[in-house]
Amino acid sequence: QKEVEQNSGPLSVPEGAIASLNCTYSDRVSQSFFWYRQYSGKSPELIMSIYSNGDKEDGRFTAQLNKASQYVSLLIRDSQPSDSATYLCAVNSPNSGYALNFGKGTSLLVTP
Amino acid sequence: NAGVTQTPKFQVLKTGQSMTLQCAQDMNHNSMYWYRQDPGMGLRLIYYSASEGTTDKGEVPNGYNVSRLNKREFSLRLESAAPSQTSVYFCASSEAAVANYGYTFGSGTRLTVV
Numbered sequence: 001q002k003e004v005e006q007n008s009g010p011l012s013v014p015e016g017a018i019a020s021l022n023c024t025y026s027d028r029v030s031q032s033f034f035w036y037r038q039y040s041g042k043s044p045e046l047i048m049s050i051y052s053n054g055d056k057e058d059g060r061f062t063a064q065l066n067k068a069s070q071y072v073s074l075l076i077r078d079s080q081p082s083d084s085a086t087y088l089c090a091v092n093s094p095n096s097g098y099a100l101n102f103g104k105g106t107s108l109l110v111t112p
Numbered sequence: 113n114a115g116v117t118q119t120p121k122f123q124v125l126k127t128g129q130s131m132t133l134q135c136a137q138d139m140n141h142n143s144m145y146w147y148r149q150d151p152g153m154g155l156r157l158i159y160y161s162a163s164e165g166t167t168d169k170g171e172v173p174n175g176y177n178v179s180r181l182n183k184r185e186f187s188l189r190l191e192s193a194a195p196s197q198t199s200v201y202f203c204a205s206s207e208a209a210v211a212n213y214g215y216t217f218g219s220g221t222r223l224t225v226v
Contacts, residue, residue, distance in 0.1 A: 008152075034214050043202055043217040044155070088155065096170060097162045099145060100215060104154035 004091050006103035014111055019076040021106050023089030026070065033065055034100065035074045036088040044088055048074060079110045114138050118203050118218035125193040125225045133188040133221050135203030143206045144186035145215065146170075146178065148199040155202065161186055193225045 003026040013019045021035075032051055036044035050056045050063040050072070062075040072091070076083055086105040093101045116137045125131055137144065146158040147170075157170030161180040175197060177189045186205075190197060200222050204215035 032213075043220050044215075045217075046214045049214050096157065097160055097168055099157050099160045099170060101157070102147075102155040104152065 004089055004101050004103040006087075006089050006106045008104060009107035010109050011106055012109045012111060013079050015079060015081060017079050017110075019079045019083065019108055019110070021074040021076075021087050021089075021108065023072045023074075023091075023103055024070055025072065025089075025091045025101075027091065027093060027095070027101075028067075028070065029094050030091045031094070032092040032098075033063070033072045034090040035061075035063060035072075036090060036102075037083075038086045038088055038105065040085075076108075079108075081110045081112055084108055084110050116203055116205055116216050116218035118201075118221050120221060121219065122222050123224070125190075125223065127194060127225060129193050130189065130191050131193065131223075132190075133201055133203075133223075134185070135187065135218060136185045137203075137205040137216070138184065139205060139207075139216065140183070141205035141216075142183070142208050144180065145204045145206075146176075146186070146188045147202045147204065148172065148197075149202060149220075150199050158188065158201075193223075195225045197223065198225045199223060 005024045035048040038044045048063040050065045056063045060077045064073045088105045089103040090100040092098045119134045145160045147155045159178040164183045203218040
């Protein structure tokens with residue numbers, strides 16, 4: 001099973017700060033990369049996808065991909081208490097029909 | 113828009129009992145998936161169906177069976193439940209397996225086996 005690694009946290013940031021979430025993956029042939037947000041007791045919700053090297057911005061969220069380093073990150077600008085959740089990194093796995101392989105998630109706490 | 117609908121939302125089983133978790137999507141997606149989520153373990157793939165008529169094992173298939181009944185529906189069956197199968201089960205769907213555009217998840221089934 002190819003690995004997707006995330007720090008479990010919790011990552012604590014003050015309101016208004018930038019939260020930086022990191023993810024590494026081991027399968028070099030992976031092509032699609034995703035960030036999901038999961039509130040406690042709820043299902044994961046897709047917030048960002050990225051497919052090529054570089055940055056992709058969507059509102060307060062920026063996803064960064066470096067395939068050479070096998071590294072994906074998510075930046076959340078102007079963090080709000082409502083951003084407090086677990087963030088899951090997911091990478092597609094050609095070896096299992098392109099099903100997504102998920103990291104264990106990073107817990108983010110934004111303090112007022 | 114219903115998206116992905118899972119039933120039931122909660123279930124308590126006794127060891128050895130059987131049950132089927134139902135999943136249906138109304139987005140005309142080709143691919144469907146079953147994951148389980150346990151504390152500290154993240155989401156782990158049980159089975160997937162890349163397209164109607166096909167099913168394949170994921171990372172943790174032992175103790176489970178699946179049926180892709182039609183394009184909309186993908187069920188997960190526990191033939192003889194064990195306490196180790198206590199978990200939250202999520203069904204998900206995607207437009208296609210290759211060139212994955214991300215999943216839509218159902219709301220989950222919280223299963224307890226006693």
